[in-house]
Amino acid sequence: MKRIINRNPNARVQVLLSLLPFVAVAVIYVFASEARLAENANDKLLPSLDAMFKSLTRLTTVPNKRTGDILLWTDTAASLTRLSWGVSISALLGLFFGILTGAIPYTRSLLSSFIAVLSMIPPMAILPILFIMFDLGELSKVILIVIGIAPFIIRDLQQQVLEIPREQIIKAQTLGASTWQIIARVLLPQLYPRLIQSVRLSLGTAWLFLIAAEAIAATDGLGYRIFLVRRYLAMDVILPYVAWITLLAYLSDTVLLKLSQHISPWFHGTQRKDASA
Amino acid sequence: MSDIHFKNVWKTYHDQVVLERLNVNIKAGEFCSIVGASGCGKTTFLKLLLGEEAPSRGTIMLGEQRLRAEPGPDRGIVFQRYSVFPHLTVEDNVLFGLEMSESPILGRLFGRSRQRAKDQAKDMLSAVGLEHACGKYPAELSGGMQQRLALAQALIKQPKILLLDEPFGALDPGIRNDTHKLVLDLWRRFELTVFMITHDLKEGFQMGTRLLVFDKVRNDPQAPHAYGARITYDIPLNSDKRKFPVELTASLERSGSSKTDKKLLDFGPGPE
Ligand SMILES: Nc1ncnc2c1ncn2[C@@H]1O[C@H](COP(=O)(O)OP(=O)(O)OP(=O)(O)O)[C@@H](O)[C@H]1O
Ligand SMILES: [Mg+2]
Numbered sequence: 001m002k003r004i005i006n007r008n009p010n011a012r013v014q015v016l017l018s019l020l021p022f023v024a025v026a027v028i029y030v031f032a033s034e035a036r037l038a039e040n041a042n043d044k045l046l047p048s049l050d051a052m053f054k055s056l057t058r059l060t061t062v063p064n065k066r067t068g069d070i071l072l073w074t075d076t077a078a079s080l081t082r083l084s085w086g087v088s089i090s091a092l093l094g095l096f097f098g099i100l101t102g103a104i105p106y107t108r109s110l111l112s113s114f115i116a117v118l119s120m121i122p123p124m125a126i127l128p129i130l131f132i133m134f135d136l137g138e139l140s141k142v143i144l145i146v147i148g149i150a151p152f153i154i155r156d157l158q159q160q161v162l163e164i165p166r167e168q169i170i171k172a173q174t175l176g177a178s179t180w181q182i183i184a185r186v187l188l189p190q191l192y193p194r195l196i197q198s199v200r201l202s203l204g205t206a207w208l209f210l211i212a213a214e215a216i217a218a219t220d221g222l223g224y225r226i227f228l229v230r231r232y233l234a235m236d237v238i239l240p241y242v243a244w245i246t247l248l249a250y251l252s253d254t255v256l257l258k259l260s261q262h263i264s265p266w267f268h269g270t271q272r273k274d275a276s277a
Numbered sequence: 278m279s280d281i282h283f284k285n286v287w288k289t290y291h292d293q294v295v296l297e298r299l300n301v302n303i304k305a306g307e308f309c310s311i312v313g314a315s316g317c318g319k320t321t322f323l324k325l326l327l328g329e330e331a332p333s334r335g336t337i338m339l340g341e342q343r344l345r346a347e348p349g350p351d352r353g354i355v356f357q358r359y360s361v362f363p364h365l366t367v368e369d370n371v372l373f374g375l376e377m378s379e380s381p382i383l384g385r386l387f388g389r390s391r392q393r394a395k396d397q398a399k400d401m402l403s404a405v406g407l408e409h410a411c412g413k414y415p416a417e418l419s420g421g422m423q424q425r426l427a428l429a430q431a432l433i434k435q436p437k438i439l440l441l442d443e444p445f446g447a448l449d450p451g452i453r454n455d456t457h458k459l460v461l462d463l464w465r466r467f468e469l470t471v472f473m474i475t476h477d478l479k480e481g482f483q484m485g486t487r488l489l490v491f492d493k494v495r496n497d498p499q500a501p502h503a504y505g506a507r508i509t510y511d512i513p514l515n516s517d518k519r520k521f522p523v524e525l526t527a528s529l530e531r532s533g534s535s536k537t538d539k540k541l542l543d544f545g546p547g548p549e
Contacts, residue, residue: 165358165359167360168359170356174431174436175350175374175430175431176434180384181384185385266363
């Protein structure tokens with residue numbers, strides 16, 4: 001008998017195994033839901049799959065009587081717009097300040113402790129300030145996301161720049177590179193995959209702040225809807241929404257990984273197809 | 278081509294004296310092998326030559342001028358590790374040096390000028406025997422191939438001075454011999470001044486026109502950092518290696534390498 005750490009499932013078993021927990025959760029849910037509904041047909045806590053499917057159909061196909069919008073799609077669009085703005089701005093800030101503080105000693109002295117302190121501010125604590133300063137509109141929600149994740153990305157990238165072997169920076173200079181050329185040709189391309197990694201790690205946090213902001217002040221958005229229907233104990237809406245958010249988060253994570261593999265194959269150890277070109 | 282003069286050069290880190298009172302002149306076109314115990318300051322010596330570190334005292338002259346205390350395209354280097362860019366293909370690694378000088382803003386060449394640079398890079402890559410690996414990333418190369426790539430990358434700028442920090446440490450004996458021939462060949466062809474650190478005394482003797490041995494002359498057991506290393510032996514070598522005494526080569530072979538064996542070197546001019 002081999003040790004268990006040396007025994008690897010084959011491809012098909014891997015897929016089956018990875019599906020197992022999902023199936024298990026679904027089965028447990030169905031049983032629990034049926035048990036509760038058998039006791040009390042009006043129970044709202046664990047709606048049947050059937051009920052959830054019905055409300056999901058309603059949410060995705062029937063336009064709102066007053067506005068003509070289809071709720072799930074308008075909510076999704078609103079939330080994703082805020083999220084992408086917040087994450088994109090944070091990524092750009094991360095890249096800019098990460099390089100500025102990582103590559104240039106003077107700006108590192110100037111900024112890195114300041115950024116370290118800023119990153120300790122609990123973003124939710126200054127949400128009221130944002131609402132006061134920027135109103136309840138879109139801007140304050142985007143800014144909350146930025147405040148929530150940008151410091152992390154900046155500090156992460158600063159560290160990544162510092163971890164690029166000094167030898168490479170010296171080598172570039174012996175090949176005649178200026179500061180700008182070193183940034184553009186040595187640091188930036190090596191930071192893209194690391195930036196994507198950093199963004200992937202902060203996506204969960206970004207969603208947290210998005211939903212928090214929407215719960216407190218919004219008129220649409222996935223977070224807004226969940227907190228709105230909570231008053232009616234509408235679990236048949238909340239659960240599909242949560243599942244949908246999870247799916248979106250998972251998909252964006254996957255897309256980012258694929259993007260990273262595409263633009264930085266060297267980082268992921270994949271060989272370029274035109275290797276002999 | 279200019280000679281290099283070390284004039285009473287000291288290098289200290291905090292209160293640790295690493296190198297002290299270095300006085301040495303190196304003629305353009307020489308091939309200096311550098312040996313010495315681990316941690317005695319050989320890499321520091323290269324860093325001074327490279328301009329990555331400035332001397333704490335004294336001056337280094339390149340010809341009539343002070344050596345610029347910043348790495349630049351006149352001095353190429355091959356580090357023992359991390360010497361090539363992992364995100365660039367073999368070809369792009371070699372192109373890098375050309376793109377830097379010809380395209381200050383974008384750092385990239387396009388169209389005809391890129392093609393011209395590519396041809397140049399191709400030549401350099403065939404000189405080091407890597408013409409078939411153009412599109413590969415460094416991670417896909419063996420250690421020896423990476424070192425040859427690093428050589429090609431450095432040489433495309435045609436530096437006057439080439440600094441090699443244990444460039445062959447990771448190579449197996451077969452490739453090592455090939456690479457020795459390659460370096461000697463390139464040294465003659467491009468009329469370089471070469472400084473090569475090695476832990477292999479035999480390699481040092483074989484390759485160089487001159488052997489510099491770094492060692493501490495004084496040592497205070499109570500304060501191990503109080504004194505730095507100096508060049509204790511400065512041995513001119515026959516440029517025709519075949520004339521090298523057979524029995525000495527044999528004894529060197531037996532001695533293995535790494536530690537500088539004083540007795541073995543006692544035929545040299547001795548400490549200054
Ligand atoms: N940046 C630094 N700061 C402080 N001390 C340093 C620094 N760089 C080197 N030293 C010290 O200088 C001494 C010489 O280091 P160096 O790297 O030149 O040794 P070396 O001869 O190249 O050794 P090896 O053969 O093991 O590579 C060492 O004792 C090291 O601790
Ligand atoms: Mg060293």
